[in-house]
Amino acid sequence: MGLFDKLKNIVAKKESIEELETSELYQEEQRKKESFKIYEKGLTKTREEFVSKLSLLGHKYTKVNDSYFEELENLLIMADIGVNTVMKFLEKLRKRVKDENISDFNYLQEVIIDELFIIYVDGESLSDKIKFSENGPTVLLMIGVNGVGKTTTIAKLAHKFQEQGKSTMMIAADTFRAGAVPQLEEWANKTNSLFYGKENTDPSSVIYDGLQNAIQEKVDVVFIDTAGRLQNKVNLMKELEKMNKVIGTIIPGAPHETLLVIDATTGQNGIMQATSFQEITNITGIVLTKLDGTAKGGIVLAIKEEVNIPVKYVGLGEAMTDLETFDIESYIYGLFKDMMK
Numbered sequence: 001m002g003l004f005d006k007l008k009n010i011v012a013k014k015e016s017i018e019e020l021e022t023s024e025l026y027q028e029e030q031r032k033k034e035s036f037k038i039y040e041k042g043l044t045k046t047r048e049e050f051v052s053k054l055s056l057l058g059h060k061y062t063k064v065n066d067s068y069f070e071e072l073e074n075l076l077i078m079a080d081i082g083v084n085t086v087m088k089f090l091e092k093l094r095k096r097v098k099d100e101n102i103s104d105f106n107y108l109q110e111v112i113i114d115e116l117f118i119i120y121v122d123g124e125s126l127s128d129k130i131k132f133s134e135n136g137p138t139v140l141l142m143i144g145v146n147g148v149g150k151t152t153t154i155a156k157l158a159h160k161f162q163e164q165g166k167s168t169m170m171i172a173a174d175t176f177r178a179g180a181v182p183q184l185e186e187w188a189n190k191t192n193s194l195f196y197g198k199e200n201t202d203p204s205s206v207i208y209d210g211l212q213n214a215i216q217e218k219v220d221v222v223f224i225d226t227a228g229r230l231q232n233k234v235n236l237m238k239e240l241e242k243m244n245k246v247i248g249t250i251i252p253g254a255p256h257e258t259l260l261v262i263d264a265t266t267g268q269n270g271i272m273q274a275t276s277f278q279e280i281t282n283i284t285g286i287v288l289t290k291l292d293g294t295a296k297g298g299i300v301l302a303i304k305e306e307v308n309i310p311v312k313y314v315g316l317g318e319a320m321t322d323l324e325t326f327d328i329e330s331y332i333y334g335l336f337k338d339m340m341k
Contacts, residue, residue, distance in 0.1 A: 002114040007333045008340045011036065035327055039334030042316025042324075046297030050079045051338055054112070058105035064097050072112075079295075080267045082302030089119060113336050120304050120328050130312065131256045131284070137169075137214045137222045139247055139254035143240070143281065144261035145273055146177070146228035149289040149315065153261050154223045155187040156323035157287075157313070162191065166220035171210035172197025173243065174227045184225050194219060203227070203239065204246045211250040224255070230276055237280035244281070257284045259312065264291040264299055271299070274307045285312035287323075292316045300331060 010032055040047075053075055061068045069090060076086040092115055102108050132138045140157070144150045158168040170188045172195070174180040181197040188195035194217060196210035207224060214222045226243070229236055247254045260283045262270040270288075277283060291297055291314045300311055311326045333340070 002110060003117045003329065003332060005110075007036075007329060011333075011340065032330070035324070035330040036333045036337075038316060038324055039327070039330040040337050042292040042314070042322075043297050043331070043334035045292070045295040046079065047335055047338060049295035050075060050298070051336055054109070055339065058109060061105070063103060064105075064108060069094065076298065079298035080302060081298035082268065082271065082306055085119065085302050085305040088305070089115060092118075109339055113332060113339070116301060117328065117332050119301050132221075133251075133253065133256050136251055137211070137219050137254075138256050139211070139222045139224065139251055141224045141226065141243070141247070141255040141258045142261060143226050143258060143277060143283070144228055145230055148228070148261045148263040148266075148273075150228065150261045151180075151184055151187060151225060153287050153289060153313075153315070153323065154184070154225060155191050156315075156320055158187075158191040158193045158221070158223065159320045160323060161221050162193075167194075167218075169194040169196070169210070169214050169217070169219040169222045171195075171207055171214075171222060171224045173203040173207050174225050175199055175201050175203050175206055177227060180225070180227075193223075204242045207243055208246050208250060211247065215250070230273065233276065233280055240281045257312075258282060259285050259287050260309070261287045261289060262303075264288050264297070264315075265294045267294070267296050267299060268302070271302055271306050274303060274309065278307055278309070283307075283309050285310050287311075287313045287315070288326075289315035292322075297335065300326075 010029055057068060057071055073086055073090055076089065077083060093112065096102065096111055096115070097108070102111065142150055142154055154170060158170065161168055168191065170184050170193050172181040172184040175198065181199045185195050185197060194213070196206065196213050198206050203226070211222065224243070227239070244255065258281060260274060260277050262273060264270065274286065286303060286309050288300065288311050303309065303311060313323050314326050316322050316324055
């Protein structure tokens, strides 16, 4: 059974009276349905723009030919899936159409959904889970250019972890940008997080003192906000190298995660940012903000194909609770829900 059928079955399934609501399978299906609803709402813009046009292709053509593939190619690129990803995808799709002699457009749409899913999960397993430390604070180093929503992302993650019963702390290592330190402090106060920061000070020394405080206070999760300068990669690389060394000295094995925050509405520019940051430091995951605000939600697939870094969280709204753990099945459902009726 392909992904298309699996998603349809989860949504369509009606639980019998005899089914125990305490069963793990039942609870997992309920969680998945709730996740589907969140992604369905958050990906409305992309779905209305992309899937509506994809459905029209099936009515426009009487057979799967080169003209169909050309229009499909344009659609996929417009959804920001990325040229390289689209070319690889179409090569696979053409082969399946030929090998299976596919002429039914309804079935072809199911094949398209399954193959887009395979783009993300094929090859190696990419973990979308945060690696929490078993001993002492878990350190999350947050990187990304200015204006992508890095500070609010830290606040949303702090809120999420606090709901899981974890204590949180924010360290302001973006020390020279005007207003950056008080802005993070304000979010720390709003989320009941501890805070450490000093303006116009060496970022690594702030991190050193802040982590010492975190250990003393027995904090569970520490967020380190960093400067978003990409103009001079050499300087930024040296700064991040120094930060990583200081972090690892205070807490061996840290940072446990280095999360790159990208604004989904910037499209392919976001991919370029990921590539640039990947050249200067080790990134363990991506937080994709404002995915609900773009009609080009295909960027999730492009990120996987271009930089091979897992998307760990996606922003699907402005509220504090609108940062979701990334789930590829819910994402695919959110994109193609209208085709699963």
